Amino acid sequence: MELSRNKIILFVVGGVILFFVIVILLIMLFSNNSNSRKSKSSDDFVVWMVGDSSEDASEIAEDFKKYSKIKSNVVIESFDSYDSYYYALAYAISSGTAPDIFVLNNNERNPIFENQTMGIAPDIVNPNNFRKDYKPYISEQIITKTDNGTEFLLGMPVGYETLGIFYNRRFVKASDLENISSLRSTVGNLKEKNPDVIPIAMGNGTTVDDSEDIATNFIMMESGDKSIEGLTRKAIQGGIGNYISFGDEEGDNGYNSRFKEMTLANQTAIDLFSKGETFMVAGYPRLIKKINDKGFSSSFLLAAPFPTDSKTEAALINYNYFVINKDTKKLDLANTFVSYLSTERGIKLFLETYPYYLPAHSSFEQITDSQMIHKNYKIAISDFYNESYSYSSFNKGIKNYYDLKIKTLLDEPEYSIDYFSRLQRSVNCKSLKAVELDDISKNCD
Numbered sequence: 001m002e003l004s005r006n007k008i009i010l011f012v013v014g015g016v017i018l019f020f021v022i023v024i025l026l027i028m029l030f031s032n033n034s035n036s037r038k039s040k041s042s043d044d045f046v047v048w049m050v051g052d053s054s055e056d057a058s059e060i061a062e063d064f065k066k067y068s069k070i071k072s073n074v075v076i077e078s079f080d081s082y083d084s085y086y087y088a089l090a091y092a093i094s095s096g097t098a099p100d101i102f103v104l105n106n107n108e109r110n111p112i113f114e115n116q117t118m119g120i121a122p123d124i125v126n127p128n129n130f131r132k133d134y135k136p137y138i139s140e141q142i143i144t145k146t147d148n149g150t151e152f153l154l155g156m157p158v159g160y161e162t163l164g165i166f167y168n169r170r171f172v173k174a175s176d177l178e179n180i181s182s183l184r185s186t187v188g189n190l191k192e193k194n195p196d197v198i199p200i201a202m203g204n205g206t207t208v209d210d211s212e213d214i215a216t217n218f219i220m221m222e223s224g225d226k227s228i229e230g231l232t233r234k235a236i237q238g239g240i241g242n243y244i245s246f247g248d249e250e251g252d253n254g255y256n257s258r259f260k261e262m263t264l265a266n267q268t269a270i271d272l273f274s275k276g277e278t279f280m281v282a283g284y285p286r287l288i289k290k291i292n293d294k295g296f297s298s299s300f301l302l303a304a305p306f307p308t309d310s311k312t313e314a315a316l317i318n319y320n321y322f323v324i325n326k327d328t329k330k331l332d333l334a335n336t337f338v339s340y341l342s343t344e345r346g347i348k349l350f351l352e353t354y355p356y357y358l359p360a361h362s363s364f365e366q367i368t369d370s371q372m373i374h375k376n377y378k379i380a381i382s383d384f385y386n387e388s389y390s391y392s393s394f395n396k397g398i399k400n401y402y403d404l405k406i407k408t409l410l411d412e413p414e415y416s417i418d419y420f421s422r423l424q425r426s427v428n429c430k431s432l433k434a435v436e437l438d439d440i441s442k443n444c445d
């Protein structure tokens with residue numbers, strides 16, 4: 001009996017010790033992960049990005065050091081998703097460890113982190129020159145005024161993205177993608193000739209890269225609206241309805257006929273495209289990296305701008321712009337960095353590093369025909385641009401929340417316009433709370 005009791009005591013004590021060992025290991029692991037996002041020295045100049053490889057940015061960091069003639073380390077870090085980026089940035093700001101430079105997205109009219117930024121002084125980047133040199137649909141959003149009327153830049157953009165369609169040239173021609181009507185006709189013709197193949201991988205949220213922006217593009221095409229705030233039921237019904245019709249199992253395209261199978265196998269549209277089970281995929285130019293990873297033949301891959309509606313010719317743009325942290329202790333260096341990104345030297349290197357961006361600076365348009373988006377494919381970044389389109393941003397309220405919710409909404413088997421209307425009300429409510437601190441106690445869900 002005494003022996004059993006001793007065993008029990010030893011078991012309990014051992015369990016307690018094991019518990020504390022696990023806790024200590026978890027703390028150490030968390031600390032290491034946290035420190036990996038921090039500079040090794042307080043002298044480091046830190047830049048945070050999202051969506052672009054930080055490994056590829058090493059040459060930019062080194063060139064900026066030469067440009068600015070500093071000895072300090074330039075640390076450029078990047079996040080895979082806006083979701084993780086938002087949480088990390090919020091924590092860093094609250095703990096006083098935010099980077100010297102970070103990015104904001106154009107598709108938020110009043111970004112929730114904008115109050116943490118300071119504008120770019122006119123003597124660093126001149127607003128009048130910026131207005132002349134940069135695309136109007138970018139400059140009109142980036143240039144703002146102080147209360148006394150002095151113009152300044154909110155931040156510094158370098159490149160932007162537009163939606164396009166990657167297609168298999170054995171079955172699809174560029175003329176098939178001139179507008180939405182011709183795309184629908186092409187879908188019908190392809191289905192008639194190839195009944196077992198899905199013409200274009202589009203129509204739900206989970207399995208389609210950039211589905212949140214493709215659906216948003218449809219909304220813009222329907223009405224020309226540029227904000228979620230005042231969308232009418234007609235615009236929502238037409239825009240979202242047109243997008244999800246490509247997923248309708250009973251329709252010509254029938255993309256959702258593979259939905260359950262694909263989600264169970266953790267597959268996306270790129271998997272179908274690489275196996276020849278669909279002839280087209282939509283998305284941003286950076287999608288080429290995933291297409292290449294699947295080994296799609298360079299002999300058959302081409303791209304075109306995402307077709308728009310001839311009534312509005314509306315098309316979405318997406319970009320991040322670099323902003324200065326108002327709490328930076330390296331303001332002179334931060335100003336030098338945004339100035340560097342406005343120079344021919346800085347722009348050229350950035351676009352070479354990330355060739356899937358169209359240049360925001362108009363004088364660099366001349367290189368877009370020769371700027372291949374990937375070394376293994378003969379697809380130029382100009383293949384994603386149509387000068388007749390009416391390009392603009394779309395105010396999503398809170399981008400991160402909007403993107404996550406709309407992808408879920410697009411997967412609903414029985415979509416109702418009321419789903420998006422509820423999302424619209426929720427986004428507008430959360431935007432007021434987060435940005436304007438209005439009705440903080442109000443329940444937005």
